[in-house]
Amino acid sequence: MDIKTLQNLAEVAAYKTEPRRRLFSANHEEIARGLTTDIYFIRTREILRHMGLEKTQVTAEIFTGGSGVLAGTTEVKNLLAGLPVEVWALPEGAQIEEKQVVMRITGAYDVFGIYETAVLGALASSSGWATAARRCREAARDKRVVCFGARHVHPAVAPVMERAAIIGGADGASCILGAKLAGQEPLGTVPHAVMLIVGDTVEVARVYQQIMPPDAPVIILVDTFKDEAEESLRVAEALGDKLQGVRLDTAGERGGVTPGLVREVMARLAQAGYPQVKIFVSGGITPERIPLLIEAGADAFGVGSYISGARAIDMTMDIKAVNGRPVAKRGRIPGLTDAPDLQRII
Known part of the structure; x- marks a missing residue:
């Protein structure tokens, strides 16, 4: 790699x-330098180098x-690209089960060990x-699901989150960079502010x-000032057949969007x-x-906070072989795990 990683505790200090x-x-350079790693990986580097074991395979x-649902392997691939390592992994979007091996890395530990924290976190x-988005996708069946979660997480990770949601099955995302990273255009109309x-x-x-481009969906937010059904009819009368949809985002203080509200708005429009x-329903x-809202129409x-607030799926990295010899910590089985679905990515 072109970026030199932290070499010792003196550099950390x-x-x-x-x-x-x-x-x-x-930023990207700080991650590549190892500045987001746990300090004990730098101590490990010092010990292995002191003992002349830094090249141990x-x-x-x-x-x-x-x-x-597995996601994040593309970032890991990009992070480790250029290093003298071999990496096998399951593809993004793959269904994974508890204790399943999703990635395998072979090389000198001194080369890739500093990235363990970043790899596992990604x-x-x-x-x-991605898993939260998949649950929404399955519940929605053939209905569209758009990720609106960017406002619930730090802006630095919002694009990562929304790209992962698309990997998991969301039809799109509102975050500009998140959608672009997934090869899509961002989705959304206007907020209550306007x-x-x-x-x-x-x-x-x-x-x-x-004034919006011809490909911009004409979906209007209708819960700002008046009763949602009344506002929907006002907008429909003003735009006629140009109106494609209305968005219900009723505040929690008023009970949120209920199946009853959806039924009423749909019936009055018809x-x-x-x-x-x-x-279109949000909030x-x-x-x-x-499913209850689909049944209502x-x-x-x-979907915002359900996806953005999803609990991470814990990932653990274990050394299973040293110089070709099977090893493992107590409680784990030494040697490589049977994982025939892994594909070499580096």
Whole structure:
């Protein structure tokens, strides 16, 4: 790699953060240098070098602490690319089970050991987010699911989270960078803020329909000022057949979006001659709520905190062979685990 990693404890002690650092998140160079690693990997490097064992060849396996959907392997591949190691892994999007080996790394421990913290973190967090998105995808069946979780996590990891959601099955994401990293365009219309500034939902809807690109979906937020059914009808009458959908994001203080509300909005739109208008629902959406809302008539879902707040799937790295000799810590079985589905990625 072009970036030199931390070599010893003296370099750790000498390292100083910038006093005017804008954000506390690690940038790409800091991760590649090993600055996000646990300190004990630097101590390990010092010990192995002192004993002349830094070139010892090992094979390490990474296994899961739970079941779900694997994500994050592309970042791990990018992080380790260029190192004299061989890496095998399951593909992103693969279903994984507890204790399953998802990755195997062979090389000198001094070369890749410093990245254990980063590798495990990338896999654990992304897999947790992907798994939550998969649960929503399964609950929604053929209905669309869009990840709205960026506002619930640190901006440095928001793109990682939303890309992982797409890996897990979300149809798209609102975070610009997250969607772009997944090879998509971001999805979303407008927030309550523009409604509050302009002062009228219908006026915003008219301008939105007039000035947005032709491929921008005409889906209007209808819970800012008036009863959702009343506002939906006002917008439908103003835009006619140009209105594709309305979004219900009713505040929790008013009970949130309920199946009853969805049924009423859908029925009133149909009675008024606008059966083509779809109902997009957001705000506190979970896999448990999705089927009930679908039954009531919801057509698509914006899911935020359920995905962004998903628990990471613990990942553990174990050395299973040293210079070709099977080894393991107590409680684990020495030697390589049978993992025929691993594919070489480096």
